[in-house]
Amino acid sequence: MGRNGMGRNGIVLLAVASILAGCARAPLEGSGAPVPPPKPRPVAAPAPPATAMTVEQFDTTSVQARTLAAAPDSGGQRLGTTIASLGDPAEPGFWAKTPLVDTVRTGRLESPASGASVQVELRPLKAPAGAGSQVSLPALRVLGVPLTDLPELIVYAGG
Secondary structure (H helix, E strand, C coil), X not given: CCXXXXXXXXXXXXXXXXXXXXXXXXXCCCCCCCCCCCCCXXXXXCCCCXXXXXXXXXXXXXXXXXXXXXCCCCCCEEEEEEEEEECCCCCCCCEEXXXXXXXXXXXXXXXXXCCCEEEEEEEECCCCHHHCEEECHHHHHHHCCCCCCCCEEEEEECC
16 A cells, blocks of 8 residues: 555546546536437337248338338438349348448438338448349339339439
8 A cells, every 4th residue: 555545446446536627527528419319210120030931921020110211311421223132031221232332331222113221221232333223122112113123223322
Protein backbone atom coordinates (compact mmCIF):
# COMPACT_ATOMS: atom_id res chain seq x y z
CA MET A 1 0.00 0.00 0.00
CA GLY A 2 1.01 3.57 -0.56
CA ARG A 3 1.85 6.07 2.17
CA ASN A 4 -1.71 7.36 2.42
CA GLY A 5 -3.24 3.90 2.78
CA MET A 6 -4.61 3.71 -0.81
CA GLY A 7 -3.33 0.88 -2.98
CA ARG A 8 -2.76 0.89 -6.72
CA ASN A 9 -6.28 -0.47 -7.34
CA GLY A 10 -7.78 2.39 -5.39
CA ILE A 11 -5.92 4.95 -7.49
CA VAL A 12 -7.06 3.31 -10.73
CA LEU A 13 -10.65 3.20 -9.48
CA LEU A 14 -10.50 6.88 -8.49
CA ALA A 15 -9.09 7.82 -11.92
CA VAL A 16 -11.80 5.90 -13.79
CA ALA A 17 -14.54 7.44 -11.63
CA SER A 18 -13.16 10.93 -12.29
CA ILE A 19 -13.07 10.36 -16.04
CA LEU A 20 -16.63 9.03 -16.10
CA ALA A 21 -17.86 11.94 -13.98
CA GLY A 22 -16.30 14.36 -16.46
CA CYS A 23 -18.06 12.63 -19.35
CA ALA A 24 -21.42 13.20 -17.69
CA ARG A 25 -20.85 16.96 -17.79
CA ALA A 26 -19.45 17.17 -21.32
CA PRO A 27 -21.79 18.92 -23.76
CA LEU A 28 -23.13 16.80 -26.57
CA GLU A 29 -22.13 17.99 -30.01
CA GLY A 30 -24.64 18.37 -32.78
CA SER A 31 -26.91 20.87 -34.40
CA GLY A 32 -29.65 20.44 -31.84
CA ALA A 33 -32.08 19.75 -34.68
CA PRO A 34 -34.51 16.93 -34.01
CA VAL A 35 -33.56 13.63 -35.57
CA PRO A 36 -36.35 12.11 -37.66
CA PRO A 37 -37.52 8.70 -36.51
CA PRO A 38 -36.16 5.78 -38.54
CA LYS A 39 -38.34 4.44 -41.32
CA PRO A 40 -40.15 1.28 -40.33
CA ARG A 41 -38.51 -1.81 -41.76
CA PRO A 42 -40.03 -5.23 -42.20
CA VAL A 43 -39.48 -7.49 -39.23
CA ALA A 44 -37.54 -10.72 -39.56
CA ALA A 45 -39.60 -13.74 -40.51
CA PRO A 46 -39.24 -17.21 -39.03
CA ALA A 47 -37.76 -19.97 -41.14
CA PRO A 48 -40.30 -22.04 -43.05
CA PRO A 49 -41.12 -25.50 -41.77
CA ALA A 50 -38.98 -28.35 -43.06
CA THR A 51 -42.10 -29.83 -44.67
CA ALA A 52 -42.92 -26.67 -46.68
CA MET A 53 -44.10 -27.45 -50.21
CA THR A 54 -46.17 -24.44 -51.35
CA VAL A 55 -45.43 -20.75 -51.82
CA GLU A 56 -47.65 -19.90 -48.85
CA GLN A 57 -45.78 -22.37 -46.63
CA PHE A 58 -42.37 -21.03 -47.66
CA ASP A 59 -43.41 -17.37 -47.28
CA THR A 60 -43.53 -16.99 -43.49
CA THR A 61 -43.76 -13.19 -43.52
CA SER A 62 -46.78 -11.60 -41.88
CA VAL A 63 -49.29 -9.32 -43.57
CA GLN A 64 -47.86 -6.47 -41.49
CA ALA A 65 -44.30 -7.23 -42.65
CA ARG A 66 -45.40 -7.34 -46.30
CA THR A 67 -47.25 -4.04 -45.87
CA LEU A 68 -44.16 -2.39 -44.34
CA ALA A 69 -41.91 -3.79 -47.06
CA ALA A 70 -44.23 -2.53 -49.78
CA ALA A 71 -44.44 0.98 -48.31
CA PRO A 72 -43.78 3.33 -51.22
CA ASP A 73 -40.49 5.13 -51.08
CA SER A 74 -38.88 6.99 -53.92
CA GLY A 75 -35.60 7.69 -52.15
CA GLY A 76 -32.24 6.03 -52.32
CA GLN A 77 -29.28 5.95 -54.64
CA ARG A 78 -29.84 4.05 -57.86
CA LEU A 79 -27.22 1.32 -58.14
CA GLY A 80 -28.35 -0.13 -61.45
CA THR A 81 -30.61 -2.71 -63.01
CA THR A 82 -30.44 -6.45 -62.60
CA ILE A 83 -32.12 -9.56 -63.90
CA ALA A 84 -33.61 -11.29 -60.88
CA SER A 85 -34.28 -14.91 -60.14
CA LEU A 86 -35.88 -16.56 -57.14
CA GLY A 87 -33.35 -17.07 -54.37
CA ASP A 88 -33.47 -19.84 -51.78
CA PRO A 89 -37.16 -20.03 -50.77
CA ALA A 90 -36.18 -21.54 -47.41
CA GLU A 91 -34.29 -18.35 -46.50
CA PRO A 92 -36.90 -16.10 -44.83
CA GLY A 93 -37.27 -12.34 -45.00
CA PHE A 94 -36.98 -9.56 -47.57
CA TRP A 95 -33.54 -9.65 -49.17
CA ALA A 96 -31.69 -9.56 -52.48
CA LYS A 97 -28.25 -11.00 -53.15
CA THR A 98 -26.68 -8.81 -55.80
CA PRO A 99 -23.24 -8.06 -57.21
CA LEU A 100 -24.22 -4.36 -57.14
CA VAL A 101 -23.22 -4.07 -53.44
CA ASP A 102 -20.12 -5.16 -51.56
CA THR A 103 -21.53 -4.85 -48.03
CA VAL A 104 -24.87 -5.66 -46.44
CA ARG A 105 -27.11 -2.58 -46.47
CA THR A 106 -30.72 -1.55 -46.66
CA GLY A 107 -32.16 -0.94 -50.06
CA ARG A 108 -35.12 -1.13 -52.35
CA LEU A 109 -36.08 -3.03 -55.48
CA GLU A 110 -38.44 -1.61 -58.06
CA SER A 111 -40.17 -3.50 -60.85
CA PRO A 112 -40.70 -1.35 -63.94
CA ALA A 113 -43.15 -3.98 -65.22
CA SER A 114 -45.48 -3.96 -62.20
CA GLY A 115 -44.67 -0.48 -60.87
CA ALA A 116 -44.26 -1.95 -57.37
CA SER A 117 -41.29 -1.55 -55.06
CA VAL A 118 -40.15 -3.41 -51.97
CA GLN A 119 -37.71 -2.58 -49.19
CA VAL A 120 -35.06 -5.26 -48.78
CA GLU A 121 -31.73 -6.04 -47.22
CA LEU A 122 -29.16 -5.92 -50.00
CA ARG A 123 -26.54 -8.64 -49.61
CA PRO A 124 -23.33 -8.96 -51.62
CA LEU A 125 -23.18 -11.67 -54.27
CA LYS A 126 -19.69 -12.60 -55.43
CA ALA A 127 -20.31 -12.48 -59.16
CA PRO A 128 -19.67 -10.12 -62.08
CA ALA A 129 -21.91 -7.03 -62.15
CA GLY A 130 -24.01 -8.38 -65.04
CA ALA A 131 -24.55 -11.80 -63.46
CA GLY A 132 -28.01 -11.03 -62.10
CA SER A 133 -29.41 -11.16 -58.59
CA GLN A 134 -31.20 -13.62 -56.34
CA VAL A 135 -34.32 -12.26 -54.64
CA SER A 136 -36.27 -13.69 -51.71
CA LEU A 137 -39.67 -15.25 -52.23
CA PRO A 138 -41.51 -12.65 -50.09
CA ALA A 139 -39.84 -9.75 -51.96
CA LEU A 140 -40.82 -11.15 -55.37
CA ARG A 141 -44.39 -11.63 -54.15
CA VAL A 142 -44.62 -8.01 -52.98
CA LEU A 143 -43.30 -6.91 -56.39
CA GLY A 144 -46.08 -8.89 -58.03
CA VAL A 145 -43.83 -10.66 -60.52
CA PRO A 146 -44.22 -14.35 -61.44
CA LEU A 147 -41.82 -16.49 -59.43
CA THR A 148 -40.64 -18.39 -62.51
CA ASP A 149 -39.87 -15.25 -64.55
CA LEU A 150 -36.55 -13.45 -64.78
CA PRO A 151 -37.76 -9.87 -64.25
CA GLU A 152 -35.60 -6.80 -64.71
CA LEU A 153 -35.46 -4.85 -61.45
CA ILE A 154 -33.99 -1.51 -60.47
CA VAL A 155 -31.81 -1.68 -57.35
CA TYR A 156 -31.52 1.27 -54.95
CA ALA A 157 -29.32 1.66 -51.88
CA GLY A 158 -31.20 3.18 -48.96
CA GLY A 159 -34.75 4.36 -49.44
